Amino acid sequence: MMAHESGDLQLEHLSVSYGSKRIVRDLTLSSIKAGQVTALVGPNGAGKTTLLRAIAGLLRASGSALVHGKNLLTMGYGERSALVSYMPQSVPERVSLTVLESVIATLRATRRPGMMGNAHDRNRAISVLEQLDITDIALDPLDCLSGGQRQLCSLAQSLVSDPSILLLDEPTSALDLRHQATVMGVVRELAAAGKIVICVLHDLSQAARWADSIVVLNHGALYLHGAPDEAVTPQMLSEVYAVEARVESLHGHLHVVVQGAI
Numbered sequence: 323m324m325a326h327e328s329g330d331l332q333l334e335h336l337s338v339s340y341g342s343k344r345i346v347r348d349l350t351l352s353s354i355k356a357g358q359v360t361a362l363v364g365p366n367g368a369g370k371t372t373l374l375r376a377i378a379g380l381l382r383a384s385g386s387a388l389v390h391g392k393n394l395l396t397m398g399y400g401e402r403s404a405l406v407s408y409m410p411q412s413v414p415e416r417v418s419l420t421v422l423e424s425v426i427a428t429l430r431a432t433r434r435p436g437m438m439g440n441a442h443d444r445n446r447a448i449s450v451l452e453q454l455d456i457t458d459i460a461l462d463p464l465d466c467l468s469g470g471q472r473q474l475c476s477l478a479q480s481l482v483s484d485p486s487i488l489l490l491d492e493p494t495s496a497l498d499l500r501h502q503a504t505v506m507g508v509v510r511e512l513a514a515a516g517k518i519v520i521c522v523l524h525d526l527s528q529a530a531r532w533a534d535s536i537v538v539l540n541h542g543a544l545y546l547h548g549a550p551d552e553a554v555t556p557q558m559l560s561e562v563y564a565v566e567a568r569v570e571s572l573h574g575h576l577h578v579v580v581q582g583a584i
């Protein structure tokens with residue numbers, strides 16, 4: 323198999339601008355592997371959301387994002403939405419649907435015509451709520467949810483169509499410790515099932531704990547893509563985040579201990 327036809331995601335010279343402002347700068351990543359969790363990290367404003375939205379086809383970008391030799395950036399909406407799912411940082415609040423209805427509606431919006439029927443949709447949506455341990459809020463209206471519950475609902479919407487590529491923008495930022503562990507466990511299961519999973523995370527200890535590899539983005543450009551112990555280092559924390567920090571290994575996991583801003 324030629325490299326460009328692999329099931330991994332390959333970004334080549336990907337650039338994204340807002341007007342005249344270049345946000346993602348000529349990004350080339352040779353292999354974001356299917357079957358692994360890739361954490362996307364970097365300071366506020368580094369371009370992480372912009373990059374994920376471009377890969378998802380929600381922003382115009384130049385360059386390419388190849389999977390199986392096909393470019394996601396030029397793919398039609400129907401083909402791409404069956405393949406890729408983007409979970410945004412925030413979810414619309416003023417929608418008069420229950421959690422379950424919203425997950426079913428998302429499934430219907432992303433599905434190719436002619437596939438399955440109502441009972442299947444409902445069962446599939448319920449199984450995703452079970453997977454995320456949120457069946458207790460299935461019948462709650464979206465506009466009555468807490469921040470964390472909204473985030474879990476958004477994740478359910480992203481998973482329900484069973485996409486091959488999951489782009490998750492800070493999926494655990496509003497979650498308590500138990501739900502963080504549930505969600506990251508699900509994320510790992512999805513990768514183990516062969517999917518491409520890119521997950522924006524701000525907590526670098528969490529990224530090192532759950533991800534197979536870490537992409538560090540700085541000012542819209544690639545700083546480094548490597549294994550957690552290659553990426554999360556005092557040097558990276560100093561150069562990219564401008565903090566003085568130690569990286570300690572505790573029970574086999576890396577922990578970042580920030581001493582202060584530089």
Ligand SMILES: Nc1ncnc2c1ncn2[C@@H]1O[C@H](COP(=O)(O)OP(=O)(O)OP(=O)(O)O)[C@@H](O)[C@H]1O
Binds near residue numbers: 364372
């Ligand atoms: N709609 C927009 N129009 C113009 N500039 C934008 C727009 N959205 C984002 N930007 C700019 O693009 C840059 C990158 O933003 P982006 O949201 O991708 O960063 P991020 O790495 O996801 O940040 P954070 O960690 O704070 O979520 C920022 O400088 C931001 O001001």
